[in-house]
Amino acid sequence: MLRNNHAGAAQTPPTLPMPAQAFRFSTPVVETPGIFVLASWIIRLLRVLVLAPIRFPVAVGSTAALTTTGYLFGTVGLTVTVIAATSVLLTWRTRWPLSFHRLVALRVLAAWRWITVYRRHWQPVLVVAGLAESYQERRYLPRIRKVTCSSWADRVRVRLVAGTAPADVEQRVAELAHGFGAASCRVTVLGPRDVVLEFPRHDTLADPLDALPIPRDPDLAALPVGRREDGEPWHLRLHGTHVLVVGVTGAGKGSVLWSVIRAMSPAVRDGTAQVWAVDPKRMELSYGRGLFARYADTGETAVALLETAVAGMQDRAERYAGRQRAHVPTVDDPFVVVVLDEVAFLTAYHPDRDVRRRAENAIATLTSQGRSVGFCVLAALQDPRKEVMNLRNLFPDKIALRLDEASQVDMVLGEGARERGANAHLIDPDLPGVAFVRVEGSPIPVRVRAAYVCDDDIDTMVTEYGAAPLRPVSDEGAA
Structure with missing residues (x-):
């Protein structure tokens, strides 16, 4: 009996749970009456007809004129009008190509690009x-x-x-x-x-740019050093600011430095401006030593030069206190540009810790207090990381040449610069001198290229605009 009961139980299929019944409610579909569809098309057509003369006045006006002429005077009148208009345009293009390019060619190109590319x-x-x-x-x-x-x-x-x-x-x-x-x-x-x-x-900056002509009366707040991407001259301000130039080896830092020195050479000759140079590599700036009022090429002499600049700045600030708020370059109070090539050698790589500390203190003092009394720091380095150069924020104007990493773009130009298109890490290595510039008060980076100043140009500058040398920096440091 037990055996039969077990057998019957084995033959009985197990009871499975019944799934919950699912109900789907379909969203009712309401057909739009044809009159509404037709009305929407008519509204769109009217909108196009109303806005077309505003958006494309030349094209609409020309089409209307030709249509009216053809209606009133027939095929002959239309042909004569087309020939006359073509002759006028050809004469305009030949006699006044710049205005034709601006008022006609670029407008036609804009309409074509709007239709075929963006629209x-x-x-x-x-x-x-x-x-x-x-x-x-x-x-x-x-x-x-x-x-x-x-x-x-x-x-x-x-x-x-x-x-x-x-x-x-x-x-x-x-x-x-x-x-x-x-x-x-x-x-x-x-x-x-x-x-x-x-x-x-x-790319309007693909071709190299030769050294620019030296201005007769240089404006220290707008020195011509190259060309911008839009074809306009690139003017760099020195008076009243400090400039940081960052780029890997071969990116063109020398082009920026020498273009600045070249542009202010007449002021150097007149004595209303001085260039104090620090050149640890003894290669980039040493070629034009005759242009510099002071020159240093070792850690100790560089620190002495910087501390001398700090002392001169503080003396000038004490004389100006309560009497003068803005610096005007004169022979007695010249505008002083301290050019620091490979500034990381002084702030991070020099083996003497005391030299690094003194150099960093002097640079910080000059960049935080010197702009109002006519002292400017123009510094160049390769690595913008904070542990190498933690004084980046004291430089209002920054120039980013070719960089190694994408993260370095925002280190140099500020947060959000790469998102605005300043892809300095993507600059072609075959384009030395191409950079992105961000000046004080403007968040928009501008793409530029510095002119290349060759050795012959520097020789000519030294011969024609050489500065009267001051007492050697080593002697001042020893004193």
Whole structure:
């Protein structure tokens, strides 16, 4: 019996739990009446017709003029009008090429780029880049307000979606550049929800730049040292600031230093400016020693030079106290530029700890107190890490030549510089002197290239603008 009961139990299938019954409620679909669809199309067409004369006045005006001429005078009148307009444009292009390029060629190019590049690829690029926003099952994109072209770049003015910030765009500059086929993308904020995306079409700084002509009356607040990416001259301010130049070996630090010295050479000859040079390598600056009022090439003499500059600065500040608020370069109170090549040798690499401490204290004093009394520090180094140079924030103006790592860009130019397109770590090694500059009061980095000053140029500078040497620094340090 037991055996049969067990057998019957074995044949009885186990009871399985019944799954909960699932119910799905489908969202009712309401068909939009055709009259509403037609009305929306008509509204869009009217919007295009109303905005077209505003956005494309030349194209719309030309089309309207040709249509009117053809209607009133027929085919002959239209042909004569086209021939006359073509002759006028050719004459304009031949006689006044600059104005034709600015007023006609660039406008036509902007319209063409807007249609074939940005309007065509705008939605897929922004969606893939993660700049499309969704709300209640609708997708919102930043809108193109205007496209303008310069001789080297496209500028796309964009209105952002409400609730987004320019930082969202700055974090996607690499995706935007590759999406629209540009070498880079830089973001400029004009106002709330109003930004400009700048896409270079070609590199205007690819060709080397020879030494610039020496100005007759140099402006120490705007010295010509090279060219900017937009084709305008690059002017570097020295009077009233301090400048830090950072770049790896071969990046072109010497081009920046010598271009600055070259631009201020007439003031050196007149005695209203002096250059005090520190050259631990004894290679870069030693070639033009005749231009320098003071020169040092060892750790001890360099510290003596810096401490002499501190003493002169403090003496001048004491004389100015309560009498004068701004420095005016004169022969009695010249503008002094302390050029420090490979400043890391003094602040981090010198074997004598006391020399490093004294050098760092002197540099900190000069950079924190010297600008108002006519003392400027122009320092160059290779490694911007804090343990090598912890005085970066005391230099208002900074120049980033080619760097080793992406993280070093923000170390030199400040937080957010790389997101704004300052890719100094991606500068081609075959382009020495190309750099990104960030000046005091402006968060926007500017791409520039310093002119190359060759040995013959330096020889000519020494011969024509050599400075009267002062007492040797070693003697002052010993005293």
